Amino acid sequence: MDKIKVAIAGLGRIGKIHLKNLCRNFSEIEVIATMDVAESSKAIVEEFNVPLFTQNFDDLLAISKLDAVVICSPTDTHADYVVKAARAGKHIFCEKPLDLSLERVQEVLNIVEACGVKLMLGFNRRFDPEFKKIRQLIVNDAVGDPQIIKITSRDPGPPPIEYVKVSGGMFLDMAIHDFDMARYISGKQVKEVFAKGTVMVDPEIGKAGDIDTAIITLTFDDGSMAVIDNCRQAVYGYDQRLEVFGSKGMVQAENNFPNNHKLYTEKGVSGDLPLHFFLERYDASYNQEVREFVDALVNNEDIPVSGDDGLLSMAIALAAKKSVEENRPVKINEIL
Numbered sequence: 001m002d003k004i005k006v007a008i009a010g011l012g013r014i015g016k017i018h019l020k021n022l023c024r025n026f027s028e029i030e031v032i033a034t035m036d037v038a039e040s041s042k043a044i045v046e047e048f049n050v051p052l053f054t055q056n057f058d059d060l061l062a063i064s065k066l067d068a069v070v071i072c073s074p075t076d077t078h079a080d081y082v083v084k085a086a087r088a089g090k091h092i093f094c095e096k097p098l099d100l101s102l103e104r105v106q107e108v109l110n111i112v113e114a115c116g117v118k119l120m121l122g123f124n125r126r127f128d129p130e131f132k133k134i135r136q137l138i139v140n141d142a143v144g145d146p147q148i149i150k151i152t153s154r155d156p157g158p159p160p161i162e163y164v165k166v167s168g169g170m171f172l173d174m175a176i177h178d179f180d181m182a183r184y185i186s187g188k189q190v191k192e193v194f195a196k197g198t199v200m201v202d203p204e205i206g207k208a209g210d211i212d213t214a215i216i217t218l219t220f221d222d223g224s225m226a227v228i229d230n231c232r233q234a235v236y237g238y239d240q241r242l243e244v245f246g247s248k249g250m251v252q253a254e255n256n257f258p259n260n261h262k263l264y265t266e267k268g269v270s271g272d273l274p275l276h277f278f279l280e281r282y283d284a285s286y287n288q289e290v291r292e293f294v295d296a297l298v299n300n301e302d303i304p305v306s307g308d309d310g311l312l313s314m315a316i317a318l319a320a321k322k323s324v325e326e327n328r329p330v331k332i333n334e335i336l
């Protein structure tokens with residue numbers, strides 16, 4: 001069988017990860033082109049022997065043998081690139097979020113559907129081995145009916161203030177991963193969101209119109225709940241924990257550490273800090289999400305994270321924002 005021909009657009013933090021994984025770990029894939037507006041990115045692809053580097057996205061779509069594009073450029077380019085790729089008949093893997101406007105996301109999804117191509121969104125945490133295992137335990141009824149899901153998601157430090165201003169806010173930029181995780185783990189739909197947000201880390205974040213600390217309560221359609229706590233800064237590193245409490249028991253995933261040893265002395269017990277940030281913590285998930293995208297293309301199967309998954313998590317994020325602004329629970333059907 002011919003190899004699937006892939007191109008990658010955007011070669012920043014996340015683009016480099018996908019480039020490395022696609023070039024090194026998938027014998028059924030051939031990366032035939034890369035694109036970035038910055039000419040300096042050309043140097044990144046040289047070590048992978050990718051035949052084409054271009055600064056123009058349209059050049060990728062002009063390659064008739066191209067099967068799929070992996071879009072890792074900044075968020076404000078996603079919707080336009082996805083539409084162009086869909087109209088050119090290319091399958092698409094796109095980093096989250098698809099756009100910051102719900103109307104635009106809906107419009108893009110309609111176009112993708114009409115074009116009949118596959119679209120996967122990069123909610124990588126679903127592919128983390130620990131969280132995947134927890135989802136499997138729930139499917140296997142090991143903890144019974146989930147009643148309370150607890151997600152702790154704290155970054156090691158806030159992004160630059162210039163990024164905060166264009167990010168769409170903490171719920172759309174950061175917590176959206178946790179909203180997707182809550183939906184994935186429960187397998188249910190969220191019907192109501194109640195969020196409280198505050199500025200505790202940096203007043204500049206508040207001046208930019210955002211928050212940096214939040215507690216969000218989600219209520220699912222069966223009455224079960226999830227509670228998510230977010231902060232843009234945890235001084236000990238990336239804090240990513242999950243717990244599901246159900247009618248038959250409880251399951252927890254702790255943070256991941258560079259090693260598991262602990263030093264016990266007369267002064268106390270000590271160990272390493274958690275893996276510092278997403279590139280280290282979710283390294284395996286970035287490979288596995290692309291693995292499942294490739295498998296879906298090779299076997300012509302359903303994509304594991306659909307455009308609708310992106311839309312629904314975005315609706316939760318917008319409901320959370322509204323909830324903070326209006327200090328009340330917000331129903332998802334007020335947003336969608």
Ligand SMILES: NC(=O)c1ccc[n+]([C@@H]2O[C@H](COP(=O)([O-])OP(=O)(O)OC[C@H]3O[C@@H](n4cnc5c(N)ncnc54)[C@H](O)[C@@H]3O)[C@@H](O)[C@H]2O)c1
Pocket residue numbers: 009010011012013014015035036037038041057072073074075077095096097122123124278
């Ligand atoms: N799933 C995840 O865990 C995860 C993590 C980080 C970022 N992201 C998402 O990935 C996207 C990229 O984030 P990043 O952290 O890699 O950003 P980054 O700033 O590190 O890299 C962005 C790259 O895109 C290039 N670029 C800028 N404008 C472009 C354009 N018009 N066309 C093509 N390339 C262009 C830049 O030159 C840069 O190389 C964002 O949408 C972000 O939300 C997802």
